[in-house]
Amino acid sequence: MANIDEIISKLADTLVADYQCGRIIDEFKVHAQPDKKKVIDILEKLRMIVFAGYFRNGMYKVYTVRNNITMLLEDVTFNLKQQIAVVLRSSPEYENAYTEEIENAAEYLTFEFLGKLPKIRALVETDVKAAYDGDPAAFSTDEIIYSYPGLYAIVTSRIAHELFLLQVPLIPRMMTEHAHSLTGIDIHPGTTIGEYFFIDHGTGIVIGETTEIGNNVKIYQGVTLGALSTRGGQSLKGHKRHPTIKDNVTIYSGASILGGDTVIGKDVVIGGNAFITSSIPDGARVSIKTQELTFRYSGDKTKVDDPHATIERREIDDETWFYII
Amino acid sequence: MANIDEIISKLADTLVADYQCGRIIDEFKVHAQPDKKKVIDILEKLRMIVFAGYFRNGMYKVYTVRNNITMLLEDVTFNLKQQIAVVLRSSPEYENAYTEEIENAAEYLTFEFLGKLPKIRALVETDVKAAYDGDPAAFSTDEIIYSYPGLYAIVTSRIAHELFLLQVPLIPRMMTEHAHSLTGIDIHPGTTIGEYFFIDHGTGIVIGETTEIGNNVKIYQGVTLGALSTRGGQSLKGHKRHPTIKDNVTIYSGASILGGDTVIGKDVVIGGNAFITSSIPDGARVSIKTQELTFRYSGDKTKVDDPHATIERREIDDETWFYII
Amino acid sequence: MANIDEIISKLADTLVADYQCGRIIDEFKVHAQPDKKKVIDILEKLRMIVFAGYFRNGMYKVYTVRNNITMLLEDVTFNLKQQIAVVLRSSPEYENAYTEEIENAAEYLTFEFLGKLPKIRALVETDVKAAYDGDPAAFSTDEIIYSYPGLYAIVTSRIAHELFLLQVPLIPRMMTEHAHSLTGIDIHPGTTIGEYFFIDHGTGIVIGETTEIGNNVKIYQGVTLGALSTRGGQSLKGHKRHPTIKDNVTIYSGASILGGDTVIGKDVVIGGNAFITSSIPDGARVSIKTQELTFRYSGDKTKVDDPHATIERREIDDETWFYII
Numbered sequence A, B, C: 001m002a003n004i005d006e007i008i009s010k011l012a013d014t015l016v017a018d019y020q021c022g023r024i025i026d027e028f029k030v031h032a033q034p035d036k037k038k039v040i041d042i043l044e045k046l047r048m049i050v051f052a053g054y055f056r057n058g059m060y061k062v063y064t065v066r067n068n069i070t071m072l073l074e075d076v077t078f079n080l081k082q083q084i085a086v087v088l089r090s091s092p093e094y095e096n097a098y099t100e101e102i103e104n105a106a107e108y109l110t111f112e113f114l115g116k117l118p119k120i121r122a123l124v125e126t127d128v129k130a131a132y133d134g135d136p137a138a139f140s141t142d143e144i145i146y147s148y149p150g151l152y153a154i155v156t157s158r159i160a161h162e163l164f165l166l167q168v169p170l171i172p173r174m175m176t177e178h179a180h181s182l183t184g185i186d187i188h189p190g191t192t193i194g195e196y197f198f199i200d201h202g203t204g205i206v207i208g209e210t211t212e213i214g215n216n217v218k219i220y221q222g223v224t225l226g227a228l229s230t231r232g233g234q235s236l237k238g239h240k241r242h243p244t245i246k247d248n249v250t251i252y253s254g255a256s257i258l259g260g261d262t263v264i265g266k267d268v269v270i271g272g273n274a275f276i277t278s279s280i281p282d283g284a285r286v287s288i289k290t291q292e293l294t295f296r297y298s299g300d301k302t303k304v305d306d307p308h309a310t311i312e313r314r315e316i317d318d319e320t321w322f323y324i325i
Helices: A002-019 A036-050 A065-089 A099-114 A117-134 A141-147 A149-165 A171-183 B002-019 B036-050 B065-089 B099-114 B117-134 B141-147 B149-165 B171-183 C002-019 C036-050 C065-089 C099-114 C117-134 C141-147 C149-165 C171-183
Strands: A198-200 A218-220 A224-226 A256-258 A285-288 A293-296 B198-200 B218-220 B224-226 B256-258 B285-288 B293-296 C198-200 C218-220 C224-226 C256-258 C285-288 C293-296
Touching: A002 C065, A002 C099, A002 C117, A036 A065, A036 A117, A036 A149, A036 A171, A065 A099, A065 A171, A065 B002, A099 A149, A099 B002, A117 A141, A117 A149, A117 A198, A117 B002, A141 A149, A141 B171, A149 A171, A149 A198, A149 B171, A171 C141, A171 C149, B036 B065, B036 B117, B036 B149, B036 B171, B065 B099, B065 B171, B065 C002, B099 B149, B099 C002, B117 B141, B117 B149, B117 B198, B117 C002, B141 B149, B141 C171, B149 B171, B149 B198, B149 C171, C036 C065, C036 C117, C036 C149, C036 C171, C065 C099, C065 C171, C099 C149, C117 C141, C117 C149, C117 C198, C141 C149, C149 C171, C149 C198
Parallel strands: A198 A218, A224 A256, B198 B218, B224 B256, C198 C218, C224 C256
Antiparallel strands: A285 C293, A293 B285, B293 C285
16 A cells, blocks of 8 residues: 555646646636536526426425525525625736625625516516427426426526626626536527527527527527637627527527628528528528438339439449448 | 625515516425426436346445345335326316325326336347447447446436326426436437437437337437427427338438428438438438538648539638638 | 235336346346446546646645645545446456456556546646637636536546546546536547647537547537448447548538548638538638528518528418428
8 A cells, every 4th residue: 555655645746746837727726716516506596586486495494485585595695695706806807806895796796686586587487488389399387497408598598697797707607508518508698688588409509699689589409699700719709799680580400690790680480400691681481492312222112202302213232332421 | 784684685575576476487386396306316216227237226235136126116116106196286187186086196107107117128128239239339238328328318218208108297308308408319208219229429319209210210419300390389289290210210410300291211311411301212311412512722732532522722812711610 | 005015026026037038238247337426526536636726625624735636636546446446347358357456457557547647637728728719708718617518528538538548448438428418529538639629619519439630629519520331330340430630620510520531631621511521631621502592581571681592582372381490
């Protein structure tokens, strides 16, 4: 065992020496570390406040709604204020600030944010309605609240966006990335979203920071609302790089809509897999031209019933026949 | 601190008043809340029963297989019956039922379901074989059982489907959405799936409620087996909206197959990114026509070796050259 | 209750009989089960060592860096050695080995691996730089380290790859599949990756076992670096089936690059949704030809501003108008 101790000791020496190399990943901020678990816990408790009737709080044995909500609010206030203070401390703006100044700012931001909860709840109600009305597979609004990943991502996004507007660093993105991890839906906290937003299935959706989404918009899995190019890197920060989606728009699965000048007009329907890099006027229904498909058979077969298909019939005479993975 | 107490008290008042607005998100069902953590725990214990030799049960210090399985079955019976009773209580069918009636129904459904476990295990064995035979990167069946997300999603789907067939509300979808969250694979519990089903990679797969999948089917990441349109919303509930996939079909990554009348015949291979909205006869190999690509260079370059490519060679004379993100 | 006991007892009998059927999913390896929770815990502690200044260790109340690192190293050494011993025991190579031989091999592999940590850290620093330089939405390197799923997947991949090179079974894949589950990014531990690797958004990315990636490569969500066909199944094991990506390449969202002979040359840019199955020479910028889109309106509308679009204007005269989901 002495041997193991020695090896570990040498490894520790090597690593400690390595930490002195001035790498950008080696800032030792022992008092300025946001706690991911606490940020997620805050998010979960905020969801309990939003859907007060749905998630029983196993921790507090409190049965009246008001007491339960008060306990949740006290918990969120304490922890959110603490986490905001931590992230403010390492932001350039507060570099030379006194602890008291940071604490006051954190408290102010916490209460400003909590004051938005009724507004958030009013929006979330419209989202639940939109999901129920829009999805034939939905058996009840309960099913949506308990199990739909789209709703989870939207609620998280609405919460994180309010913190983003208050210019709280780091925490909003930690929240939306938690939702991204659980749902595969990546909505930047900077995104502006109107009422009645519905996401179905959702995996693979990416919605960029400066996207603006109107009311009654419906988006399916794999949709990107993105930037045209990011070659500029940090020099593009703050510019409108992502599209504007007007009211009553439906965007089917796999479509990409790119660019800060791209405006999708009211009542537009964008078909699956469409690749849009310029504006679309109100009322248009845009779909990709029916794909040309190639058909091959190992024998004589009945006719394909797709009138748009380009049909080739030939024997497959060898194993080298190439098919696209 | 008095100040903080006051602010929180006012926030609580505002929220409690807000809960009285009759929003659809505010049904207070304190005794009718399924417990997501318990549903996930039931699912994990069912997996332990399915793969009895693979997942040691850290909780019970029981070393004989029979005792271990008995303990797991008792645990699942107790908790599943409880969760089923909870969801039955809030379903319209049992609105006016006595507690005893609900308890009896929950017990009946629990044992009906548990009786399907040997059938589920027989199917899962074929899925593990299909994964090993189909994936050159698989080192062993152990690796598949311990780490393949596709298998996780399939096993969950087979469990949830049996509960769905017994018309248990909410719980099947909570199970498949848990798998969706972990794997990015979204299989509705209504989906019918044959033997030897293999999903590789899997992220982004969406398989709709009324999809029927035959034996020996292989599906890659990003495939959608979906509906042609959901404009009808709730009016489409119960209709066959999703495709039928016959035996021995392979569907490569990113393909979409849409519509309730769409039948993919036996032995068909669907190429990557194909967009299929009508039936394909047995034995066809369908691929998208080779994409036309545009090439640009900043200098004179050697010839591109893709015979299908449309090649353009010109100097890139400025930084405004547009390329597609 | 006697009734329930009886039913459970019969269910247990049925299942125990079923376990005797010789199914491939029924190998009872009570002493050869890797523990997923421990593998994930090892991974998390390795991340704490890599980013020593960022993740406070709540478990050990140790405030000097050296002591903290030593504790983490001891913990990882103990647990990794144990898990490696477990997986070696069930690998064919060690089938008839003595316990001591396995223990020694596990210890050797553990320390070989730990010796790679400074190298891993040096690479990870370049990845953090690449993310900051490449993403206009990044506010700080802190935000990247705390919340970017792409970085999480890359760090996990770099750790798992070193274990893969040491031919440790199962554990590397369990690590990368954990990252896949959290991020939607599926990087096989066999993948070779150069410096300054950046993944943006990431959901849906699949990178196959024999892929080689050069320095300064940037990849977006939904990209597949895959095999052309896997019809060969297990017979293809060990062959180069996935592409080679040279230095300074950017691959935009949804592109697929397939095949073991496919080489993407230096400084290439691959546009979104491109489908590449043959090599691309240095310096090329490849994009798909602008998609032909079909436009329909329910009335007279202003002109579409996409010069490449095929525009059709006609009244939508009935509800049966077909649009692509």
